[in-house]
Amino acid sequence: MTSATFWDNLLELFYVLIGLQLAYTSYKVFTDKQNSKRIGSGLFWLDLGLLFALGKVLPTVISGLLVVCLGIITIFNQFEVGKFASFSMDHLLASAKRYRNWVFFPVLCLAVISMLLAKFIPGSSKVAIGLAAVIGTGFAWVIFKGSAKATMAESDRMIQAMGTSGVLPQLLAALGVIFSLSGVGTVIANAIGGVVPEGSRFFGVVAYVLGMVIFTAIMGNAFAAFTVITAGIGIPFVIANGANPAIAAALAMTAGYCGTLLTPMAANFNALPASLMEMKNPYGVIKEQAPMATVMILVHIALMYFWAF
Incomplete structure (x- = not known):
């Protein structure tokens, strides 16, 4: 078995595990x-679980029909988020005093371990987050005296709390691919070509960063914007002028998150908190984030110009 095959099989295992967790949520x-x-609601989670667990072996037509079924369930308002017993505030305060900053340790493991795996073990980048999650969960069991049963129960709680928005990243990523295949990137490239001076690294960088910000604001998510803007602007106007593809692409993605801070289309981040906190201004979250987002846009332009080339 080659190294690439090993990592591919491990990645598929993680998809199967996610599918099994979704199937458990369906049962609950x-x-x-x-x-x-x-x-x-149960059919929704079972449907999604099948897509994750069996997506590699299911015929594309069947996968497509399952995705359509997800839409039908939500269109006809047949989905409802489950209700869970609230935690005791006294218990939460006691746990907070007992564990203090150790509560952050398993979460920090996700970032640190995934970064180390991707950097030092060739080919592991596609499964780095999955492996880090398994290791982080192990640390959580040791620190908090956890168990597999409690882990499944809390995973079920989190999945149900996210509701239908849990599939949004996958749908937006697919939308980005569809836009790219339909030629949206070419249209954008032709439009930008008449504005950006040929061979200009600086204006190419500005167009790439602002393109990610604006398109992310329109779509509500950087995943959908990345494929289209990278194909239409990043490759012909930045990477073709000598930029390091890895650095430029990474900065473009995080530049897109600046657009997320500025748009009501990013409902999970901006509209939902305003609603939950009963803010008078439904755009209050965006208003507070806008100054920092503007600063970070300028920072991304500088970083890409001086670091990617």
């Missing part, structure tokens, strides 16, 4: 008699 929803729409 089906048996939740307090959920008035448990049939539709």
